[in-house]
Amino acid sequence: xxxxxxxxxxxxxxxxxxxxxxxxxxxxxxxxxxxxxxxxxxxxxxxxxxxxxxxxxxxxxxxxxxxxxxxxxxxxxxxxxxxxxxxxxxxxxxxxxxxxxxxxxxxxxxxxxxxxxxxxxxxxxxxxxxxxxxxxxxxxxxxxxxxxxx
Numbered sequence: 001x002x003x004x005x006x007x008x009x010x011x012x013x014x015x016x017x018x019x020x021x022x023x024x025x026x027x028x029x030x031x032x033x034x035x036x037x038x039x040x041x042x043x044x045x046x047x048x049x050x051x052x053x054x055x056x057x058x059x060x061x062x063x064x065x066x067x068x069x070x071x072x073x074x075x076x077x078x079x080x081x082x083x084x085x086x087x088x089x090x091x092x093x094x095x096x097x098x099x100x101x102x103x104x105x106x107x108x109x110x111x112x113x114x115x116x117x118x119x120x121x122x123x124x125x126x127x128x129x130x131x132x133x134x135x136x137x138x139x140x141x142x143x144x145x146x147x148x149x150x
Contacts, residue, residue, distance in 0.1 A: 024115045031111035035083060038093035042084055072125035079114045
């Protein structure tokens with residue numbers, strides 16, 4: 001929703017009250033839940049994530065996608081690496097180099113920064129690939145069809 005708003009695809013009357021606070025808070029809370037699962041749980045997901053990354057790269061090069069595809073998703077790679085590193089050195093099954101509650105505070109801060117980076121990346125990506133104009137055109141067509149059906 002925030003990406004659509006920043007890309008100019010929604011108007012001010014199409015809003016969910018409090019979304020500018022709910023969305024980042026939800027991302028931070030979700031990140032904390034993942035982090036609190038502990039290092040042993042997160043460590044077991046690394047091979048699956050690496051496999052997914054390899055499959056994505058194969059697909060990317062096989063379909064000859066633009067560099068915007070990679071740049072637009074870089075935030076999630078950085079996010080996952082940081083969460084794994086904090087988990088490894090944090091107090092939830094890690095080495096406790098970063099003691100609690102500082103590890104959780106660090107995860108919250110990093111998550112908030114990553115959230116805004118992700119929103120900016122999504123907005124930029126949508127504009128670079130022409131998705132904003134396509135969605136505007138679809139919206140006009142949809143509203144035209146809805147008006148003719150009344």
